[in-house]
Amino acid sequence: MSLARSALLRASKSPWLASQMTQRAFARRAVKRFMPGERLSDALDAAQALTPAKIGTIITRLGETLTGERNTDEVRDHYLSALGEIATRRLPTELSVKPTQLGLDQSIDDCARQIAPIAARSAQDGKTLWVDMEDSSYVDRTLALYEQLKAGNDKVGLCIQSYLFRTPKDLERLLAVKPAIRLVKGAYAEPADVAFPAKKDTDAQYVSLGLRLLEAARAGGAFPVFGTHDMTIVNHLVAKAADLGVAPGQFEVHMLYGIRTAEQRALAAQGHAVRCLISYGNNWFPWYMRRLAERPANVWFVVRSAFM
Ligand SMILES: Cc1cc2nc3c(=O)[nH]c(=O)nc-3n(C[C@H](O)[C@H](O)[C@H](O)COP(=O)(O)OP(=O)(O)OC[C@H]3O[C@@H](n4cnc5c(N)ncnc54)[C@H](O)[C@@H]3O)c2cc1C
Known part of the structure; x- marks a missing residue:
């Protein structure tokens, strides 16, 4: 892992830096590149604006490792009302949730209790509810959570990360429940005994996991989603599909708001199912630092924003 990437990922955990940055106008300006605004309505307006290009959307409220029942109740109720707004506005928008926002630090059962009503409401509207994958200390619990949710509701999808050594085994286990899988490379700082230090190995494992998912999809045993901006990989997997x-309707490509925008439009115009993940909320610091870490050159964008 590059020095810049590991420094940015370390910084993402600093509460002091978070409180400094979130108050600075220049930082808020820079964040706009990846996030249309802090309010739910900002995310939904951006989702609406993408509909003429036939780009579907996923929204997620930023914030992680929240604890305490009051907090998790608030997050659950927020997402339930967001689904109401999405239905009223008839948007092709799904939700993605972070398990630690909904009680995974308390227990798998607590978390499943909070997510199940969101998944049920989402499925009622014919939408998949997506579950994010956080750092490697949460993987076992998140897999168990997903299996529990999937047993009660078919329209739930899970993110898995190609940088982890363990993921091929995890995928084989998950195939037993005919999963919807969003395959990503992985965004956290992980030690060398759990994740590939070299990007080329992460990329190679992404391709082999992607192929495994496509083979399973061919037999009706998985719904693959390629969550990446790596166009070499996307083009390769689209051709393999x-x-x-x-x-095209049997798999999707998901990308983040503000990244590879032209490619998102081009894929959708070619008839592929594309979704753009839009974040909102005021707790954006750790998430934003992970976006910078993915492309340390983005730091110059922040520096420029300080002088604009
Ligand atoms: C829909 C979606 C959901 C995700 N959910 C999760 C999750 O639940 N858990 C998790 O750990 N990770 C998640 N991620 C993040 C993911 O793990 C990667 O960190 C992120 O997608 C960057 O990797 P990449 O696949 O785009 O490949 P890379 O090889 O990092 O990037 C490929 C190319 O895309 C462009 N690019 C990538 N990132 C940026 C950026 N920040 N700014 C500008 N250009 C960029 C660059 O041109 C780069 O060369 C998600 C990503 C997506 C798209």
């Missing part, structure tokens, strides 16, 4: 006879 065609070779295997996996039709």
